[in-house]
Amino acid sequence: MPDKKIFILLPDGIGLRNFAFSDFYKIGLEKNFDIQYWNNTPFDLTTLGFDEIKIKKAKLNPLTDSYKNARKHIELNLSIKAEKDLVYDTYRFPFTYKKLKPALKNIYSKFLISTHSSLKGLEKVREKIKSFESNTSYFNECLETLQNEKPDFVFCTNQRPVLAIAPILAAKKLNIPTATFIFSWDNLPKATMVTETDFYFVWSEHMKKELLHYYPYVKENQVFITGTPQFENHFDSNLRVSKEQFYKDHQLDLNKKYICYSGDDITTCPDDPQYLSDVAEAVRKLNGKGYSLGILLRRCPVDFSARYDEVLKKNRDIITPVAPAWKKVGEGWNTILPTKADMVLQTNTIQHTEMVINLGSSMVFDYAAYKKPCAFINYDLNAKIDKSWSVSKIYKYIHFRSMPNKNAVIWLDSANTIADKIEFGLQHPKHSIEDAQLWFEKINRHPPQDSSKRIWDRIMSILSEK
Numbered sequence: 001m002p003d004k005k006i007f008i009l010l011p012d013g014i015g016l017r018n019f020a021f022s023d024f025y026k027i028g029l030e031k032n033f034d035i036q037y038w039n040n041t042p043f044d045l046t047t048l049g050f051d052e053i054k055i056k057k058a059k060l061n062p063l064t065d066s067y068k069n070a071r072k073h074i075e076l077n078l079s080i081k082a083e084k085d086l087v088y089d090t091y092r093f094p095f096t097y098k099k100l101k102p103a104l105k106n107i108y109s110k111f112l113i114s115t116h117s118s119l120k121g122l123e124k125v126r127e128k129i130k131s132f133e134s135n136t137s138y139f140n141e142c143l144e145t146l147q148n149e150k151p152d153f154v155f156c157t158n159q160r161p162v163l164a165i166a167p168i169l170a171a172k173k174l175n176i177p178t179a180t181f182i183f184s185w186d187n188l189p190k191a192t193m194v195t196e197t198d199f200y201f202v203w204s205e206h207m208k209k210e211l212l213h214y215y216p217y218v219k220e221n222q223v224f225i226t227g228t229p230q231f232e233n234h235f236d237s238n239l240r241v242s243k244e245q246f247y248k249d250h251q252l253d254l255n256k257k258y259i260c261y262s263g264d265d266i267t268t269c270p271d272d273p274q275y276l277s278d279v280a281e282a283v284r285k286l287n288g289k290g291y292s293l294g295i296l297l298r299r300c301p302v303d304f305s306a307r308y309d310e311v312l313k314k315n316r317d318i319i320t321p322v323a324p325a326w327k328k329v330g331e332g333w334n335t336i337l338p339t340k341a342d343m344v345l346q347t348n349t350i351q352h353t354e355m356v357i358n359l360g361s362s363m364v365f366d367y368a369a370y371k372k373p374c375a376f377i378n379y380d381l382n383a384k385i386d387k388s389w390s391v392s393k394i395y396k397y398i399h400f401r402s403m404p405n406k407n408a409v410i411w412l413d414s415a416n417t418i419a420d421k422i423e424f425g426l427q428h429p430k431h432s433i434e435d436a437q438l439w440f441e442k443i444n445r446h447p448p449q450d451s452s453k454r455i456w457d458r459i460m461s462i463l464s465e466k
Helices: 013-019 024-030 064-083 086-091 100-116 119-133 137-149 162-173 205-214 229-235 243-249 272-288 309-314 340-351 363-368 391-395 398-402 415-427 430-443 448-465
Strands: 004-010 033-039 052-054 153-156 178-181 199-202 223-225 257-262 293-298 319-321 356-358 374-377 410-412
Touching (some): 004 013, 004 137, 004 448, 013 024, 013 229, 024 033, 024 448, 064 086, 064 100, 064 119, 064 162, 100 119, 119 162, 137 162, 153 162, 153 448, 162 178, 178 448, 199 205, 199 448, 205 223, 205 430, 229 340, 229 363, 257 272, 272 293, 272 415, 293 340, 309 319, 340 363, 356 363, 363 374, 363 430, 374 415, 398 430, 410 415, 415 430
Parallel strands (some): 004 153, 033 052, 199 223, 257 356, 293 319, 356 374, 374 410
16 A cells, blocks of 8 residues: 555654654555654654654643543543442542632633533533634644645544644544554543544553443444554664673673662652662662672653652662653653653663562563563552552552452562562562563553554555545
8 A cells, every 4th residue: 555644643742652763653664654743742753764744833722621621530420430439539630729720720620520420411521622622723724734735544642632632633524534542551541531533543452442441432343452562672682782781881780680660750659769768778688698689770751850869879889770861851741752762771771680660560561571570569658758648549540450460560568578579589580470471461462562563554454444
């Protein structure tokens, strides 16, 4: 199918890693697609040799944010009612009233939630969002771009951003088929979908069932299971460097084996520094028994805080920070962008560490790709930074219910058992790997290295049928 023009819509930087820094573009070219990135990020894709059209001055209707926030809360209300499960309450962000403009938006959102928390009310809110966004100058600019460029397909890299709505609506008006990719394994129960497209690309059969469950207006023939390009880099031997080179680049000690501590953002895990300190004490204890271990700290890419400084200073003989190679181009968290260099860094971090410790992140799957174990922190501190926060809240999230067996990870249930659990993980790495691999296969279609190819094959099949 030569020369079919495909617009890859990047409404924000979230999709860069999957669809710009992977082999996704190269595979599309090999299949004779004419690929153009419709780029709403600050990143200049021409530096990678890609064709791009920059989206300029993208601006929402003033009421869209209020309706989008209301939509999320209404969907969560309906999930609580249908499932009789209060866990959906934990997906809400508190409304803020510190500044006038956000306060007014939030007051209106709360009014909409109180008056539209029904299936019919939700439908009205959805339709209002479409109506608002199809009557903006941004929509008209999108329409003009599509009329000039005449793409055969518009593929949105992320279902969450409101700035994706107008481009998708413009494509629909011109009868250009559209699709969106569900970005993360935990997104659907959280009520994060704002784009409504002709087709949906998901990671797995499990995610397909979630999509059809939470969004009943989506029909089964609209959903394609492709996997995610997120894990493809782990199977690309060209990205790997030798242990000697990696250790040299990051001032690591060749006489040590390293455990990766993967940090979360401050909201997800406010107590990360103390947990890291507990792990450092456990490693110190193991080294006293004759081990030669160190910790490589890979902090959350959007965490530029100084919160680890004290722990790092105290444990400089144990912990080496290796910061993610993300680029900060603004003040907000959504202006911190991934880079291709970080994909290489993450690949080699996993390749040259023995296991990973974190609080319930998808790094369990990254390490499963290397057949290496993951340990989940599973205890609260006595002196918590945020008294209302608890690990139990984290592990009650819906996406953890997909775990086929509790043995998929090593559970760190208290600070004084960490040393024994690390030692067990090092001596018996296969103990949890089989179950972790089963979980990985449930969450993401295998083989994971073929996800980009499957996405292009599905786009090709859609266009063939059209």
